[in-house]
Structure formats: structure tokens, C-alpha cells
Amino acid sequence: MSDRRVIFENVSKFYGEVLGVNRVSLSIPPGITGLVGPNGSGKTTLMNLMVGLLQPSRGSIRVLGIPTDRPEELFRHVGYATQYDGYPPGFTGYQFIASYLRVHGLPADEVEKLTWKAIERVGLTEAAGRKVAGYSKGMRQRIKLAQAIAAQPSVLVLDEPLNGLDPMARAEVIALFRELADGGLHVIVSSHILHEVDLISDQVVLLNGGYVVAEGAISGVRDEMEEEHPAQVLIRCSRPSLLASRVFEQDSVVEARIHDDGKSVLVRTRDADRFFLLLNQVVLDNDLGVEAVMPTDDNVHAVYQYLIVGNGEKP
Amino acid sequence: MSEMVTQSVSTRSAARSYPWSHWRRQVLAIVRLELRKSFGRRAIGLYLLGLLPVALPILLLVSVQIRGARGEVADLASWYAKLFQGFNLHFAIFLGCVTVFGSLMRREVLDRTLHYYFLTPVRRELVVVAKYLTGLVVTVIVFGLSTFTTFVLTYLAQPSDQVFLLRGPGIGHLAAYLMVTALACVGYGAMFLVFSFFFRSPIVPALLLFGWEWLHPFLPPVLKQLSIIHYLQPLCPVPIPEGPLAILSDAPSPWLAIPGLLLLSALLVAISAWRARKMEISYEED
Numbered sequence: 249m250s251d252r253r254v255i256f257e258n259v260s261k262f263y264g265e266v267l268g269v270n271r272v273s274l275s276i277p278p279g280i281t282g283l284v285g286p287n288g289s290g291k292t293t294l295m296n297l298m299v300g301l302l303q304p305s306r307g308s309i310r311v312l313g314i315p316t317d318r319p320e321e322l323f324r325h326v327g328y329a330t331q332y333d334g335y336p337p338g339f340t341g342y343q344f345i346a347s348y349l350r351v352h353g354l355p356a357d358e359v360e361k362l363t364w365k366a367i368e369r370v371g372l373t374e375a376a377g378r379k380v381a382g383y384s385k386g387m388r389q390r391i392k393l394a395q396a397i398a399a400q401p402s403v404l405v406l407d408e409p410l411n412g413l414d415p416m417a418r419a420e421v422i423a424l425f426r427e428l429a430d431g432g433l434h435v436i437v438s439s440h441i442l443h444e445v446d447l448i449s450d451q452v453v454l455l456n457g458g459y460v461v462a463e464g465a466i467s468g469v470r471d472e473m474e475e476e477h478p479a480q481v482l483i484r485c486s487r488p489s490l491l492a493s494r495v496f497e498q499d500s501v502v503e504a505r506i507h508d509d510g511k512s513v514l515v516r517t518r519d520a521d522r523f524f525l526l527l528n529q530v531v532l533d534n535d536l537g538v539e540a541v542m543p544t545d546d547n548v549h550a551v552y553q554y555l556i557v558g559n560g561e562k563p
Numbered sequence: 564m565s566e567m568v569t570q571s572v573s574t575r576s577a578a579r580s581y582p583w584s585h586w587r588r589q590v591l592a593i594v595r596l597e598l599r600k601s602f603g604r605r606a607i608g609l610y611l612l613g614l615l616p617v618a619l620p621i622l623l624l625v626s627v628q629i630r631g632a633r634g635e636v637a638d639l640a641s642w643y644a645k646l647f648q649g650f651n652l653h654f655a656i657f658l659g660c661v662t663v664f665g666s667l668m669r670r671e672v673l674d675r676t677l678h679y680y681f682l683t684p685v686r687r688e689l690v691v692v693a694k695y696l697t698g699l700v701v702t703v704i705v706f707g708l709s710t711f712t713t714f715v716l717t718y719l720a721q722p723s724d725q726v727f728l729l730r731g732p733g734i735g736h737l738a739a740y741l742m743v744t745a746l747a748c749v750g751y752g753a754m755f756l757v758f759s760f761f762f763r764s765p766i767v768p769a770l771l772l773f774g775w776e777w778l779h780p781f782l783p784p785v786l787k788q789l790s791i792i793h794y795l796q797p798l799c800p801v802p803i804p805e806g807p808l809a810i811l812s813d814a815p816s817p818w819l820a821i822p823g824l825l826l827l828s829a830l831l832v833a834i835s836a837w838r839a840r841k842m843e844i845s846y847e848e849d
Contacts, residue, residue, distance in 0.1 A: 263845065301681060301844040323684035334676040336600055350592035351683045353585045399684075 251313035253277055254298060254403060254434060259307035261293055267458045268293040272307070274453060274463060276436065280429045282445035283438040284552060285455030291438040292331065294455065295405050298436070299328045311403055323352075327396035328405045333388050335380045341367060341391050342376040345398050352399055366398035367391075371420060385412035393421065403434040410437075410444055422448050446548040454548075456556045470546050471520070477554045478502050478516040480544045481523065486537035488513045494530045498523060514544075589685045593693035594700070601663070601701045609701070612659045613709040616651045620716035627720040639724055640736070643717045644801035647740055651713070652747055652795060653776060656706050660751035663702050665765030667694045667756060668839070678844055688836035695756055695832050702748040710744045711737065732800075739800040746798065746824055750791040753828035753835075760838035780805035784812035794820040 254276040261268035269290040283291045296302040297309055300316035309316045312325050335344055345366055349359040367376050370390040375383065380391060389412050396404055410418055425448055429435045439445050445452060446466065454462040454469070462469045470479065485491055492504040492513045500519035507514055517523040520543070531538055544550075623642075668691075671677035680690045714737050718728035727733045758768045779790045787793045787810075796802070797814035798821070815823065 296845070299682065301678065303841075303843060319681065320684050320686045323682060328678075328682050330678055332675045332678075334674060334678065336596060336676060336679065337605075338599075338603075347592070347596050348679065348683065351589055351596070351680060351685055353589040353592070353685070355588075 254312070254436070255310045256294075256297075257308050259297060259304045259309055261297060261302060262305045268302075269297070269455070269458045269460075272460050274460065276434060276453075277451070278429070278432050278434050279450035280425055280435045280437060280448050282449035282452040282548070283436065283455065284440070284442065284445050284452055284548060286440070286556060288457075289455040289556075290458040291455055292407055293458075294453075295328070295407050295436070295438060298405055299323075299326055323401075324399075325401055326403045326405065327399060327401035329392040329396040329407060329409055331407045331411075333392075337381070338379065340377050340379055341372055341383070341387075341394075344380050344391060345394055348395050349398055354399075362398055362400070366394040369397060369424060370394040371417070386414055386417050389413055390417065390421070393424075397428070401433075403436070404428060405436045407438050408440070410439060410441065418444075442549040442552055443547075449548070452548055452551075454552060454555055461555045462551060466548055466551065467546060469551050473551065473554060474518050474520065477545075478518045479520040479523075479546065481515045481517065481520070482507065482512055482540070482542045482544050483515065483527065484512045484539040484542075485531075486539075487534070490534060491527075491530060491536060494534070495523070495526060498526050511539075520546075586686070586689055590689055590693040590696070593680065593685070593690060594697050597667075597694055597697035598700065601697060606701070606705075609659055609662055609705055612655045612662070613705040616646065616655050616709050616713045617716065619646055619650070620713050620720075624716055624720050639717060639720075639727070640801045641803065643714065643736075644799060644803045646713065646717075647710070647743075648796065648799060648803055651706070651710060652743070652792065655709065656702070656744065656747045657751055657773060657776065659702055659706055660698075660748060660755050661765060661769045664695070664698045664752040664755035665759050665769065667698055667759065669759045669765065672844070681842075681844060687839040687842070691756070691836040691839045692832065695752065695835070698752050698756070699748055702752060703745050706744050706748060707741055710740050714740060736800040739798060743795050743798045746821065747791070747795055749828045750794070750824050753831035754791065757831045757835045757838075760835050760842075780809035783810060787812055788815075791824070794824045 254274070256272045256274040259272045260270045272294065283294060285291050293302065297304055298311060298316065300319055300322055303317060311322060314321050314325065316322055336347065339347065342363060345363045346359050349362055350356075354362070364373075364376075367373055370393050372387060372390055372394065375387060380388065383391065389409060393406065393409055396406060410421060413421060422444070425435050425437065429450065437445070437448070449466070451465050452463065452469065453460055462472075483491060488506050488511060492506060492515075495501050495504050495513070495515055495517075498517070498519075500522055501515060501517045503514075503516040505514045506512075515523065524541075527541070530536065545554075668677070671680075681687065714733075715728065718724040718733055728737075754772065755765055755769065758765045762768050776790055776792045779787060779792050782790070794815060798817055814820075
């Protein structure tokens with residue numbers, strides 16, 4: 249089972265006296281994993297450790313069971329797109345990918361086939377003959393993505409891959425991530441755009457100051473925080489006052505407030521599951537007309553706000 | 564996905580069944596890439612270093628054309644030996660190797676392009692070997708051509724000298740100088756490659772080695788053995804006087820000098836490969 253995962257065991261990385269990441273233990277399953285955290289939180293360090301560009305000061309890392317200090321094995325399974333636009337000078341998009349695959353030691357016919365396949369997947373077929381140096385930021389992002397997927401890896405590590413993409417390209421790239429993840433790949437993506445991470449990730453790893461502050465599926469992470477940060481649910485219904493008074497019957501509800509529009513109730517509860525059962529009951533008992541039930545802080549943005557930005561503040 | 568698995572497996576099994584042919588393909592791919600990067604505008608400094616030694620025989624040629632005789636340059640073989648050992652070896656080839664081998668890895672770190680290799684399933688040792696081979700090809704081509712041109716131009720000046728070149732021992736001398744040029748690239752190249760792994764800038768160690776190589780005639784016999792020039796000089800066809808203050812010592816025989824230099828270079832490349840294996844790339848930390 250561990251051979252299908254990316255595993256960090258008590259990993260620390262220090263640059264001299266400066267902390268990179270500290271005591272990180274993770275077990276990342278296939279699917280899309282979002283790495284989230286402010287600048288300097290350790291996202292890139294974590295990714296560089298994952299692909300062996302850095303070696304841990306302490307602890308151990310295995311990617312699909314392979315130690316990261318064996319690049320000749322690791323990169324048969326891993327593709328990495330860095331934040332950096334580092335290209336051999338004068339290369340066209342095609343040459344950039346093809347040379348990369350040749351260094352893999354693949355025969356010429358396979359290099360050509362895989363190069364075109366990767367270029368087509370990121371929608372750069374028409375620009376493949378142009379020099380990478382003349383590409384727009386979005387095109388450079390896509391050619392890096394093509395490089396990362398070209399050798400058809402099982403683990404894709406992508407550092408801020410959506411930066412610089414226009415909305416259309418962004419949607420296409422996100423769809424590609426989904427397709428790859430549905431095919432059983434690990435797609436590990438760092439981003440500081442929270443709603444995008446929320447949209448695409450099956451699980452998230454939240455980092456702050458070199459520490460992992462939360463990991464797992466967003467809903468699971470949110471559930472674990474309910475004691476300290478009660479879940480917020482906005483219910484738009486026909487009789488908000490009645491609903492507000494009834495939900496207080498449950499001891500886990502800590503607040504029920506009529507919203508400014510007078511048509512909604514904002515409820516804060518330490519046990520969302522029990523609350524939803526109660527809500528069903530109240531609606532049935534009182535024949536309430538419910539227009540909408542919306543959890544307002546069951547997302548990465550809220551978790552990020554609670555854990556990292558303003559500890560304890562409402563998002 | 565099934566295609567992906569097939570691909571992964573085929574690459575993996577190829578690498579396991581035929582490691583040498585797989586490694587050879589990888590090394591050739593890197594050399595091909597590196598050669599592409601090595602020539603062109605980036606190599607202007609190297610071309611100039613290769614052209615510099617050519618200027619002196621051209622001056623000699625012009626002087627002979629104007630004056631009708633070589634004048635003070637009576638013994639052309641000695642004149643060329645001094646030019647080759649004093650200028651080509653000590654200066655042009657030395658600096659050329661600093662430029663090429665000192666930047667093989669360093670330039671990639673500065674350009675942030677090293678990950679292009681480090682993110683592929685290639686042994687880092689092979690990356691170093693491939694880069695070293697590329698450096699050798701580049702320097703041997705540039706300085707081999709430079710040595711060839713300076714030698715031929717030197718003996719083109721007068722018809723009597725052309726006889727030496729074409730029907731006398733000239734061809735043998737030329738072959739020996741070309742061999743020394745290649746060996747100098749091998750030795751200095753390996754030295755500057757290893758420096759680039761241990762020093763942020765190769766300039767300081769290069770200057771120290773430059774001084775050390777110039778001091779070679781005045782070093783005690785034991786220390787002489789620690790310089791590259793010690794193994795190259797006896798391979799040159801015409802010896803040059805080292806001056807009254809030089810400390811005499813037995814020059815190594817070619818049978819010792821050539822394998823010794825090659826072994827030393829192999830050791831230095833092995834140290835570089837070991838360093839590359841341990842090397843970390845720290846991109847902008849986030």
C-alpha cells in the first residue's frame with residue numbers, strides 16, 4: 249500500500265540555521281493534492297524534497313517506495329514542473345521536450361511520439377516550432393507542464409502551475425489535472441490561489457512557517473476544527489426566527505443569528521452532522537420553506553483563514 | 564493510463580537489461596545538447612583565446628614578407644616551442660579550460676537550468692561525464708585548430724621551412740603538439756571541473772593554479788609532480804630552456820606522463836561525479 253503513496257516520515261530540512269520544513273509526516277495518496285500556504289511556508293522546499301533536488305536534514309522520503317536520492321529510478325515515475333523558466337537557449341517547444349526525453353534514454357521514434365503527445369495535451373501544437381524564449385508566460389507554463397507529463401509519469405509535482413494562464417487555459421489545465429488524477433496519478437500542485445485549490449484538490453496540505461498545520465480532504469480537515477472553530481451554515485428559509493429559536497435546542501449550536509436581509513439564519517455549530525439532522529426535523533415539524541442551505545466556511549479559504557491568517561477569526 | 568504503465572515498464576526494463584547501451588544513449592543525448600549550447604555567441608571568449616596564439620605566427624609571416632628573412636628567429640623549431648609552451652599551454656589553453664570547464668555546472672546553476680538534467684532518470688555521474696566529454700570536444704576542437712594553424716603558419720613563412728613541415732620531421736612535431744594540446748585539455752579540464760564543485764567562483768583557484776604552473780621550473784622535484792605542466796612538457800618535441808634559476812629534475816617518461824595524467828584526470832572527474840551525486844538545488848524557497 250505504501251508503494252502507491254508519497255511518504256514523508258518526520259522530515260526536516262534546514263538551510264544552515266534557517267528552517268525550511270520541520271517534522272513533516274505525510275502520506276499522500278493518488279489524486280490531486282493541493283499544497284497551500286503563504287510565501288515562505290515551505291511549499292517549494294517540500295516539493296524539492298519530494299523530487300530529490302534537496303535531501304532532508306532529518307527523516308526519510310519515499311515516492312512510490314523509491315528513496316529520493318536515486319534520481320535514475322525516481323524520475324522514471326515522477327515529472328516535476330518548477331516555478332522557474334529555465335530553458336536551454338535557442339530551443340523551440342518541440343526541441344525542449346524532445347531533448348528532455350532523449351536524456352531519458354528513449355529511442356528516437358518514441359521520443360517523437362511522446363513529444364507530440366505531450367505538446368498536444370497542453371494545446372501547444374501550433375507553437376511547437378517557435379522558440380520557447382518567445383513564448384508568453386501562459387505558453388511557458390504549458391510547455392513546462394508538457395515537459396512534466398512527457399515521459400508519462402505516475403507522480404506529477406507542479407509548482408504554481410496555474411500562474412500566468414488565462415481563464416480558458418486555466419480551465420483546460422485543470423481539466424487535464426482531473427483527467428490525470430482520475431487515471432490514478434498523483435498530481436501534487438502548489439498554489440496560493442485558494443479557490444482554485446479548493447476546486448481541484450481531492451486533499452490539501454496546509455503549510456505555515458515550515459510546519460504542516462493540516463492535511464487531508466478539506467471536509468475532514470474542517471470537521472476536525474469544529475470544536476475550536478464551529479462550522480457556519482447559512483439557511484435561507486420562510487421563517488428564520490422560528491428556525492433560530494428551535495436550533496438552540498441543540499447544545500452544540502453556539503450561535504444562531506438572523507442575517508441582515510431578514511430572510512436567513514446564520515448558525516454556528518460544533519457538530520455539523522447532528523445539526524443537519526436537527527434541521528431536517530425542524531423543517532418537517534414546522535413545515536418550513538427552505539430556499540437554500542449553504543455551509544459558508546467548509547472550504548480551503550476558511551480553513552486557511554482559521555489556521556494561518558487570523559487564528560480564531562471568522563473568515 | 565495502461566499506455567503509461569507500458570511505457571514506464573519498457574523504459575525500466577530497457578535500463579535494467581542493457582545499462583551500458585542505455586547509459587550511452589543518455590550520455591550522447593546530453594553531449595548533443597551541451598554541444599549545441601557550447602558553440603555560438605556564448606563561446607566568443609573561447610574563440611578569441613584560440614585565435615590569440617595565431618596572431619604571433621601571422622606577425623612572423625608578415626615580417627618575413629617585408630624583410631625577406633626571419634631575422635632574429637633563426638631556430639624556428641625553438642621559436643615555436645617557446646610560443647607553444649609559453650603562450651598556448653600556459654595561457655590560452657589554460658584560460659580556455661577555465662572558461663569552458665569552470666562553467667559547465669556553474670553556469671547551469673546561475674541560469675537555473677541544471678534541473679533540466681537533474682529531473683530526468685539519468686545518473687548524475689553520467690551528467691558530469693557527459694558534460695566533461697562535451698568540454699573536451701569543444702576545447703580540443705578550438706585549441707587543436709589553434710595549434711594546427713599556428714604551427715602551419717609558422718612554417719609557411721619560407722620555402723625552406725615548408726620542406727621541414729612537409730617532408731621533414733614537421734608532421735611528427737605537429738602530431739606531438741596536437742597530442743599535448745589534447746592532454747592539456749584533459750588535465751586542466753578535469754581540474755577546473757572539480758574546482759567548480761568546490762568553489763562558488765573558479766577564478767580564485769584558477770589564479771592560484773595559474774601561479775603554481777608558472778612557478779613549476781622553480782619548484783622542488785616533489786612539488787613539480789603536483790603540476791599538470793610537469794607531465795605535458797616532456798611530451799613536447801622540442802624542449803625549451805627554463806632559465807638559470809630553474810631547479811633541475813628528471814622529467815617523467817611519456818609512458819608515465821600520459822597514463823599518469825589520464826589517471827589523475829579520471830580521479831578528478833570521479834570526485835566531481837561524487838559531488839554531483841550529493842548536490843542539492845535550492846530554487847527560490849517558498
